[in-house]
Amino acid sequence: MQMDERKKRILRAIVQDYIASAEPIGSRTIARKFDLGVSPATIRNEMSDLEELGLIEQPHTSAGRIPSDAGYRYYVDFLMDPPCLGDQDKVLIERETARRIHEIQEVVTQTSKLLSQLTSLTSVIMSPQSGKSPFSKMYFLPYQAGQAIMVVVKENGVVENHIVEIGEGVEAEELQKVADVLNRKMQGHSLHDVRKSLLHEIYSELSRQRHLLDNALAMLEPIINEDDDDQEHIYLGGALNMLNQPEFRDLDKVKGLLRALEEDGRLKKLLSTQQHGLRVSIGGENKLEEFQDCSVISASLRYDGEVFGVVGILGPTRMDYAKAMAIVDYTTRRLNRLLRNRRGP
Amino acid sequence: MQMDERKKRILRAIVQDYIASAEPIGSRTIARKFDLGVSPATIRNEMSDLEELGLIEQPHTSAGRIPSDAGYRYYVDFLMDPPCLGDQDKVLIERETARRIHEIQEVVTQTSKLLSQLTSLTSVIMSPQSGKSPFSKMYFLPYQAGQAIMVVVKENGVVENHIVEIGEGVEAEELQKVADVLNRKMQGHSLHDVRKSLLHEIYSELSRQRHLLDNALAMLEPIINEDDDDQEHIYLGGALNMLNQPEFRDLDKVKGLLRALEEDGRLKKLLSTQQHGLRVSIGGENKLEEFQDCSVISASLRYDGEVFGVVGILGPTRMDYAKAMAIVDYTTRRLNRLLRNRRGP
DNA sequence: AGTTAGCACTCATCTCATGAGAGTGCTAAC
DNA sequence: GTTAGCACTCTCATGAGATGAGTGCTAACT
Numbered sequence: 236m237q238m239d240e241r242k243k244r245i246l247r248a249i250v251q252d253y254i255a256s257a258e259p260i261g262s263r264t265i266a267r268k269f270d271l272g273v274s275p276a277t278i279r280n281e282m283s284d285l286e287e288l289g290l291i292e293q294p295h296t297s298a299g300r301i302p303s304d305a306g307y308r309y310y311v312d313f314l315m316d317p318p319c320l321g322d323q324d325k326v327l328i329e330r331e332t333a334r335r336i337h338e339i340q341e342v343v344t345q346t347s348k349l350l351s352q353l354t355s356l357t358s359v360i361m362s363p364q365s366g367k368s369p370f371s372k373m374y375f376l377p378y379q380a381g382q383a384i385m386v387v388v389k390e391n392g393v394v395e396n397h398i399v400e401i402g403e404g405v406e407a408e409e410l411q412k413v414a415d416v417l418n419r420k421m422q423g424h425s426l427h428d429v430r431k432s433l434l435h436e437i438y439s440e441l442s443r444q445r446h447l448l449d450n451a452l453a454m455l456e457p458i459i460n461e462d463d464d465d466q467e468h469i470y471l472g473g474a475l476n477m478l479n480q481p482e483f484r485d486l487d488k489v490k491g492l493l494r495a496l497e498e499d500g501r502l503k504k505l506l507s508t509q510q511h512g513l514r515v516s517i518g519g520e521n522k523l524e525e526f527q528d529c530s531v532i533s534a535s536l537r538y539d540g541e542v543f544g545v546v547g548i549l550g551p552t553r554m555d556y557a558k559a560m561a562i563v564d565y566t567t568r569r570l571n572r573l574l575r576n577r578r579g580p
Numbered sequence: 581m582q583m584d585e586r587k588k589r590i591l592r593a594i595v596q597d598y599i600a601s602a603e604p605i606g607s608r609t610i611a612r613k614f615d616l617g618v619s620p621a622t623i624r625n626e627m628s629d630l631e632e633l634g635l636i637e638q639p640h641t642s643a644g645r646i647p648s649d650a651g652y653r654y655y656v657d658f659l660m661d662p663p664c665l666g667d668q669d670k671v672l673i674e675r676e677t678a679r680r681i682h683e684i685q686e687v688v689t690q691t692s693k694l695l696s697q698l699t700s701l702t703s704v705i706m707s708p709q710s711g712k713s714p715f716s717k718m719y720f721l722p723y724q725a726g727q728a729i730m731v732v733v734k735e736n737g738v739v740e741n742h743i744v745e746i747g748e749g750v751e752a753e754e755l756q757k758v759a760d761v762l763n764r765k766m767q768g769h770s771l772h773d774v775r776k777s778l779l780h781e782i783y784s785e786l787s788r789q790r791h792l793l794d795n796a797l798a799m800l801e802p803i804i805n806e807d808d809d810d811q812e813h814i815y816l817g818g819a820l821n822m823l824n825q826p827e828f829r830d831l832d833k834v835k836g837l838l839r840a841l842e843e844d845g846r847l848k849k850l851l852s853t854q855q856h857g858l859r860v861s862i863g864g865e866n867k868l869e870e871f872q873d874c875s876v877i878s879a880s881l882r883y884d885g886e887v888f889g890v891v892g893i894l895g896p897t898r899m900d901y902a903k904a905m906a907i908v909d910y911t912t913r914r915l916n917r918l919l920r921n922r923r924g925p
Numbered sequence: 926a927g928t929t930a931g932c933a934c935t936c937a938t939c940t941c942a943t944g945a946g947a948g949t950g951c952t953a954a955c
Numbered sequence: 956g957t958t959a960g961c962a963c964t965c966t967c968a969t970g971a972g973a974t975g976a977g978t979g980c981t982a983a984c985t
Contacts, residue, residue, distance in 0.1 A: 259947095259948090261947065261948050261949080262948075262949080263947080263948075264947095264948095273957075273958090274957070274958050274959080275948095275958090276950095276957075276958050276959070276960095277956085277957055277958070279948090279949065279950075280950095280956095280957090282949090283949090283950080293948090293949085295964090295965060295966070296948085296949070296963095296964050296965055296966095297946095297947065297948050297949065297963090297964050297965040297966070298947080298948070298949095298965080298966075299947080299948065299949095300948095374721050376719050376731060376733075378733070378739075379737075384731065384733070384739050386721060386729065386731060386741065388721075388723070388729070392724075392743075394723075394729050394741050394743065395741075396731065396739050396740075396741050398737075398739065475835070475838050475839060475842060478831070478834070478835050478838070484831065486823070486829065486831055486834070489823070489831070489834075490820070490823050493820050493823070494820060497820060604976095604977090606976065606977050606978080607977075607978080608976085608977075609976095609977095618928075618929090619928070619929050619930080620929090620977095621928070621929050621930070621931095622927085622928055622929070624977090624978070624979075625927095625928085625979095627978090628978090628979080638977090638978085639937095640935090640936060640937070641934095641935050641936055641937095641977085641978070642934085642935045642936040642937070642975090642976065642977050642978065643936080643937075643976080643977070643978095644976080644977065644978095645977095
């Protein structure tokens with residue numbers, strides 16, 4: 236069976252109406268609402284075909300039809316109006332992302348809020364994987380006796396501070412000497428790299444200052460490890476917007492979904508991808524069963540060609556794909572541009 | 581009418597049973613479950629009295645009785661077994677709070693998780709109000725051209741870093757000179773104080789280095805302001821535990837509550853108190869209408885006599901007060917002890 | 926006087942039948 | 956190939972019992 240023009244128009248009508256109303260739609264209603272020039276009976280025949288093609292389905296015998304996952308997929312790939320953003324949304328995104336790009340965390344949380352507001356869906360951002368960003372510089376500052384503040388600057392501009400234990404007798408100033416060597420050796424390498432291959436090299440260079448070095452390494456180790464365990468941070472925005480979706484009127488479903496949203500691990504799996512450009516994952520295309528009723532629109536944040544974060548929108552399978560795609564696309568482009576225009580120190 | 585011994589025992593039975601079962605309890609059931617040595621009819625008479633006293637109420641005519649807010653209050657004040665914690669809970673709390681006290685944020689998030697796990701309720705922690713903590717030291721480190729990393733250490737040990745804009749020509753090293761003056765002047769004062777009264781003093785001392793000073797002040801201003809806007813951070817733990825409570829089986833109620841939980845402002849109002857020791861706020865005693873069906877057990881974190889945070893547990897009015905109170909009490913004591921034992925640098 | 930048994934009454938909840946409404950599929954006519 | 960007509964199916968809302976838990980009252984009992 237072929238998808239002729241009329242079938243396409245009918246499928247389009249079904250998807251669009253269902254996206255808007257969340258109610259199964261019948262032949263009669265299609266004929267009335269959409270001006271297709273044919274009678275309900277004809278539409279019925281076509282719908283029967285569409286069902287056979289697996290593009291639509293009936294919740295139960297005497298209800299209307301709703302799109303299947305495959306139907307949404309066909310719609311997104313072939314039928315949808317090209318995603319296009321209203322000017323006022325564009326302005327909003329520009330404005331919100333404009334301020335203080337150097338404080339990445341804030342940009343991310345702001346963006347996350349913004350996305351959920353614009354779409355009335357849930358936004359998920361997997362933030363810069365701090366462990367993977369090249370290391371740039373470290374400093375030590377005095378803190379309390381036996382402790383020092385270690386400030387780590389990464390190439391993407393992220394600044395982190397950690398309190399590290401140092402021997403009672405060691406001064407922060409001495410540590411800074413060690414730090415200088417580390418800075419020289421480590422510049423441009425991720426903490427991950429350092430652990431994997433550079434430790435020995437550094438070790439031999441500093442062997443004269445064995446004592447300090449031991450301290451410094453002992454101190455770096457947990458930080459490197461910590462960053463490895465928990466590289467990616469997940470930012471959720473508007474998780475409760477899900478509650479407004481009619482498909483989640485059921486308390487148990489809501490519970491399951493919200494619980495899944497609370498688990499960072501699940502979300503990381505859901506978002507992880509190396510794909511370039513917009514990715515649309517519809518319903519059952521998601522591997523994780525908690526999200527089989529959801530669709531995810533996502534795109535990666537890149538810096539120097541490396542994926543270091545993902546921006547996504549999570550909504551019910553029945554979502555306004557055109558709008559969501561436009562918003563995610565525009566936002567990630569914007570963020571990527573901003574990131575490209577500023578290099579680390 | 582007086583609260584004689586038998587009335588007390590009956591009220592106690594009602595509250596305890598309702599806490600456990602969430603079902604209204606009738607005279608017959610009380611007689612069966614609790615060995616009071618009287619018949620259901622007698623209990624009925626007593627219940628009638630208790631209702632007149634406003635301590636219990638009927639959801640509808642032919643249902644059993646449930647405690648009123650006043651009933652819970654009476655129970656908490658006079659009838660409850662004294663809050664007492666199991667040894668294994670104690671050990672858990674000790675262990676979880678023990679590690680790395682200097683990274684306050686982590687302790688707070690850990691504690692928040694812990695509390696919600698132990699109680700199966702929602703935990704709320706209002707963290708150290710960074711703006712109010714006395715200022716201890718500041719440092720400047722080089723960043724990119726025109727920008728510097730400003731590291732602020734507060735007396736409670738919190739370390740924050742900010743990226744600040746500096747004039748193109750200004751070196752971080754020069755700034756450090758200004759910082760030294762500021763350090764001398766500001767030590768022991770909150771950022772709030774500084775803005776209020778010390779700015780002029782500093783200004784006159786540094787008038788020779790007018791140019792740098794202007795930069796430094798311009799840079800401090802937004803940071804001070806920012807901290808003032810958002811002094812207290814709210815940490816929520818186990819917000820979804822609410823979903824398991826039978827009183828929130830209604831989707832609309834859940835929605836309202838979760839939304840209220842998302843709004844930091846509401847929670848701050850809910851928690852704000854100057855009271856010493858444990859505070860128990862039952863149902864309608866909460867001013868905010870979203871939380872009229874909830875009770876809050878809270879206690880303040882103090883440092884040097886100053887309240888700088890609040891730890892609380894939020895649950896349905898029908899909650900296990902004894903357990904929740906024991907846990908909050910023990911946890912805050914523990915945290916306060918830890919905080920007292922370490923001074924800032 | 927306090928306690929208890931008995932009984933009528935109330936009210937929420939569950940179940941079941943009924944009917945309306947929406948939608949389909951099929952057939953026959955156009 | 957398209958359409959009108961019609962029987963059929965299934966959901967959902969509605970309302971009528973039936974059920975059961977619990978109360979309040981009265982009268983008898985200790």
